[in-house]
Amino acid sequence: MKRSIAAVLGAVTALSLTLTGCGSGDDDAGGAGDKTLTLAGWSLATTPEFKVLADGFHAANPDYTVELKEYDPKNYDTQMIADLAAGKAPDIYVQKTLKNFYTYQNGKQLLDVSDVATGLGSGANGLPFYQVEGKTFAIPYRQDSWVVYYNKALFDQAKVKYPDGSWTWDDYAAAGKQLTAGLKTAGSKALGIYQHVWQSTLQGFALAQTPGADLSSGNFGYLKPYYTRAVDLQKAGAQVGLGDATTNNLTYQAQFGKQQAAMMTMGTWYIATLLSQQKSGDADKFEWGIAPAPQLDKSTTGLSATPVTFADPTGMGINPKINKNKIETAKKFLSYVASPEAAKALAGIGITPANTDAAADTIFAIPGVPTDAVSKFAFTKHDTKPENPVGKYTAPLQNILNDLHTSVLSGTTDIDAAITQAQDKAKNEVLNK
Amino acid sequence: MTTLVTPAPVRTQPPPARRRTGSRIGRILGYLAMAVASVAVLLPFYWMLVSSLKTNNEVFTIPVTWLPSKPQWDHYIDIWTRSDMTTWLGNTVLLSVVVTFLQVLTGSFAAYGFSKIRFPGRDALFLMYVATLAVPWQSYMIPQFVLLSKLHLSDTLWAIIAIQAFGALGVFLMKQFYESIPDELVDAARIDGMNEYGIYRRIMLPLSTPALASLALLTLVNTWNDFLGPLLYLRSSNLWTIQLGLRTFISQYSAEYALIMTGSVLSVLPIVVIFLLGQRYFVEGVATTGLKG
Amino acid sequence: MSRVGPASVIRGRNTLLGWSFLLPNFVGFALLTMVPVVLLFYYAFTTWDIFGGAEWSGLDNARQMLHDASFWTAVQNTVYYTVFHIPLTLVASLGLAVLLNKRLRAVAFFRTVAFFPYIASIVAVAQVWNMLFSPGYGPINAVLRAVGVDNPPGWTTSADWSMPAVIVVGTWREMGYFMLIFLAGLQTVPGELYEAARVDGANAWQRLWAVTLPCLRPTTFFVVVLLTINSFKVLDLILVMTNGGPGQSTLVLAQYVYRKGFEENQFGYASAVSVVLFLLCFLITLVQFVVNRRREA
The missing domain is CATH 3.40.190.10 (Periplasmic binding protein-like II)
Structure with missing residues (x-):
């Protein structure tokens, strides 16, 4: 009987192979x-x-x-x-x-x-x-391309000057802290910055702006300044931590649209969404603006230079x-x-x-x-x-870097150890397999 | 049918314990435990219900709000006009009924063969059934999809029926249940001249009402809540099931969290009702269908 | 069997009869499940990229697995989940079933309620639990702080506590399902046995061990096997609760299969990983079958 089961199996498999293959x-x-x-x-x-x-x-x-x-x-x-x-x-x-x-x-x-x-x-x-x-x-x-969205009313309330295109990331972080403090004094619960949970919010910029950064090289040292800054902002309470944003399923539409944060980086697709949500009442009605993404250093800031940003x-x-x-x-x-x-x-x-x-x-x-x-x-x-430079190893490397993202921003691993781990994985599991 | 009286009459419950003073405290503790557990179990449903009455941006906030600022009852009217709930529910009911019927029927039928008839190769084949349960569906769904597409079944409700109705789970569950029915009972019926199909229909089926009811409910719930199957197979919107419809709805109106919760509440309701109606079959099946006929 | 006749005739007749019972289910099962699964085993030794290109690569995939740290992390996490999830769920569901098989007031209500977690949309379930577990704002940590725990765990946001959190929710969700199966099994326990045990002076605890558990053995076996399989295959709960994170602290095998296949288009390698998942799971199930058979004899 065992032999006949095997025969049946064989026949059915052969049939389906013809069905699927030929x-x-x-x-x-x-x-x-x-x-x-x-x-x-x-x-x-x-x-x-x-x-x-x-x-x-x-x-x-x-x-x-x-x-x-x-x-x-x-x-x-x-x-x-x-x-x-x-x-x-x-x-x-x-x-x-x-x-x-x-x-x-x-x-x-x-x-x-x-x-x-x-x-x-x-x-x-x-x-x-x-x-x-x-x-x-x-x-x-x-x-699309990533820009800074900011809430003019909250900036006024915190008495902070609107972004004028001259910002580096350090300026952005300083403004975020100032906003948080200013808003607190003014009696508002809103924070300075909302950073969404995606890995691209840091890695997209780091890859695009750092000279010589290359995803497929397997060297991820270029991520360090971006993560150090974000961890610091989370610790300072100027933005919601990744853990709380994930566990509470925070949406960037509500965080910015309901004035929970004075500014955030996001792609230009959000312009249409924000307009329609302000119309439907899902977002508050307030005056807002967009500004170029903060830059790595002063060489690409100012209205006469071309700011570097990313998006697929x-x-x-x-x-x-x-x-x-x-x-x-x-x-x-x-x-x-x-x-x-x-x-x-x-x-x-x-x-x-x-x-x-x-x-x-x-x-x-x-x-x-x-x-x-x-x-x-x-x-x-x-x-x-591009956020995802076209290549054979892009998808697996992005998965490894997403693990790094959650691991560092949740406070599980510090950025140096996480980069070493990610580089090892990239080398052993993707690039040299 | 006289021989059928032979097995010990099966009764549902042991007779209630005699009252002792200690048991009153135990009873109170029991109720207390149940009350706490009920709260733990019901909390997500409370949250679903409350969220369905909130405005969209109120749903996810820090810290959690457990009451809507102003209940938005109109969500329960809006959802019918803004989505195709009626179509989705119709398809889901149809699928659930057909799949459940086929699964229970073919599953219990095969289980009888596996547990009460001895023939060579039986155990190996049964092991193969159980073995396939150990393979995650995601890993073979594409070959399966290509196969069904070649049979021109993709984008039809038949595809969902085909992939859901012949699962190994039902066979396994019913076989284990039949194992606990003594072989002597079946042998006695054979001596009486009843054939195997008769034994299956007139002895096994009535005896296994609680198991059949459980299997039916589990199949129903699985079919009802399946998302990935319909996602892969059903492209035409007039074929969508409730889960597929709801998720598409939420991705279309990406911030309409309150409405999706309204939909979730509505999608769970029918199953709760079915469960409540079916209660007694899970618990009192044997006692009511009895062996004394 | 009391029929007379040469053994081979009976065997032939029984084979026919047996297959006549199996056939309606077997036809669908063989075509729709077995064939794709067999194909999967073939693909595990190829470089299949889903659009038809499948070159035979022998043991390359297996070799790659040996050096794949993420794969081993996934194996570890899957075993971690399984080892805790099975006993917890078994005890919880059996306890519930025994408790709820009584004629107490409100039992019918609770029986229904206990099944609720299983029928609710998994998205809603995960959402609520994530909020309950939320480290800074969630009620669970608020309670812990109130009773004097200074540094409550970060639950799903901490690498050490995310798996325990997922296990708790997994048990909470599935206990109603297995409770239902145990309830059905309890219906087959003859009342006389309890009566006899009581006459012999056995207390409730002794009756449970001497009567209920032995009579429930086929059901328990089914539940254990199914729990094993479900735990090894756990996916949807992880996807919606932690998505494998933080880092890789909750990355499980089934998720790794999906990642390698659909996200990275290495379907050959993904097939190989699912074959490993299958073998792990199947070996344990086989052991359970053998142990069960031996006890039966």
Whole structure:
């Protein structure tokens, strides 16, 4: 009987291997006719950018339509990986973060779109991040960047001067302490700074701003000053500790929107959220502004220099299983999403398009957006480095560094020991395996 | 059916202990322990309920607030218009009922084969069943997904039924329960000329009501609360289940914490009701279905 | 069996009969669970990247595991969780079941309440516990300070206390589930046995040891096996409570599998890790089966 079980098992396995292995070529992505492209998006009801792009493309090319396919925003990559593996993914799909781009590109799940890139000129920020060995595999349509958000009312209350673009991180920390003390004197419970729980709040800046810092080198010494400062701010009570922020599931929207903190660093995507929350009443109504991210040293501060900051671009790529007849149309669509027209359309809904210069006027015309000189400068002028430089080892190294982040900010390990540990792990488990 | 009287009549409870003075204090202590435990167990539910009545930004604060400043009852009306709760609930009920029915039926059927019929290879096969329980689903969900996609079942409710209804858990649970039913009882029925299917249906099933009820409830709860399965398989929004719908809802309205708590309260309610209704089957199954027929 | 006839005929007949009972479940089980699991074992020896590219790499994955400190941390943490979670949950759920199998007033109410943690959304559960455990503002530490503990633990925010915190919540959450199974098992204990024990002068404690526990053996066996498996596979609770942190203090194997697979696209290596997880778990289960069989004999 044991032998017959083994036989049954063998037969079923063989069957399923044929089912999973050999049949993979015959599935057509999407399915609709030649004139219809399918596009992946998420949270369609509250993320209008996909519909804006689809409608805009249809208006410019009435012969073609773009159909949207909805994914879960938090599990987008899990769902997309499954769909691609099963040959059911849409014609065009979004690279939600740069961290997973390598997975798709290296797994041969993206068509070469170098010809589209050539036609774009220099307008699109973030394009170089999608290039591997001289070929381009995705086209960016939005490029956020990290800035400082500050609450003018709380600054006034604490009698601290607004950020003017001249700040280094030490100035930022000093202002945070001053604000906390000033607010306490004024009888407010708000703190000077809110630093969200993500590792990028420190590591993104450290990697972007420190000369010679390289994630894939496995040397993480560049993190030290950033963590020393943050630990000090937590100890001084100028910002909520990581532990309390995690255990209480604090959201940056509520911390800043409900005036629990006078300033925080965050990406430009928060502009649209803050505007709509102030309108709906989920956030208090107060005057706010944005300022350039604090810098490593004085060489990149001031309104005449270009501040260095970070953020991943968001781009679109083409599924290689697309119907051959539709490739040209799909490329046309990619050219459209990076065009100045699309940039203006995106800016109209509060999105920071990859073609930022074409869109600045539109953004600042939206009611509620701060229009002072520093805010305008912060939005338009910056050298934005990627949070996740594309590479084979980026994802595992980021996981190791996330362990470092929670370990140091929870007070479990001091920064020197944590850096040594992380470097050892990087060497043994990732780089030299 | 006369032979069926042979086993000892099974009774639910030992007769109540005779009153002694010491037992009164014990009783009071027992109640006290239960009261404390109830509070510990109920706290998260209290928090869910209270959060559903708060405004969104009131939900997560430092320090924790245990009472809403002003109860927002309209959340319980809003959620029906702002989300597809009705569709989600409908799909979830459908799935839960079908999966539970199939799991209980095929599980108890197979368990009878495993525990009361001796045949070669049986124990090895059973071990294989249990062994697969030890493999985390996350590690083989992609091959499974590709397989079901090739069968054109992904993005249909069938996929969820397929992956949930034939689990090894039900077989294992029912087998262990049948083990505790004496073999003599089955042998007696065989001598009486009853065939195996008859024994299963007329002796084992009635005897195992509490176990069947437990299995049904556990399957129901698992199907009801499953998130990753529907996430992977169900893309069309008209197929979403309550868990998938709620999570998508929260990620869409990223700061609507109060509404998601409203949804959570509503999603737990049906199970609580089912549990309350099913109470007596878990506890009094044998006594009521009896062996004396 | 009292039927006459050559043994082989009976065996053949029984095999057919047995399979006729198994088949409805087996068809679904074999296709949907066994086949993917067998594939997984194959992938464990490859460089599978999920989009079809799976090159045979022999024992490379195993070799990599030997030098992977994070993997060993995950093994340690998983064993830590298992060793404490199993006895705690077993005692709590059995105790509850025995207590609640009585005809006391309000017992029906509490029976329902005890099952609540299991049916609630895990997100809400984790959220509440995290707030209760919150080091600076949580009620648990407020109580500890009030009774004179100067330096209460940091719970989920401290590397030393995060695992105990997760174990407590894990036990709290699962005890209602196993209580229900024990309750069903208790229904099969014949009342006469208690009667007889009482006549012999056995007190409640002795009755528990002499009557209840022996009669519950098949149920207890099921619960122990399931607890073992569940503890080794623990994932969702960790994800929502600590996400493996701080540092790697609560990183468990199932989470490591997910990380390596879906976050780092090393599905071959992830498969190898899950095979190790499976083997660990299966060996212990096998030992339990053997011990159980021996006691049965």
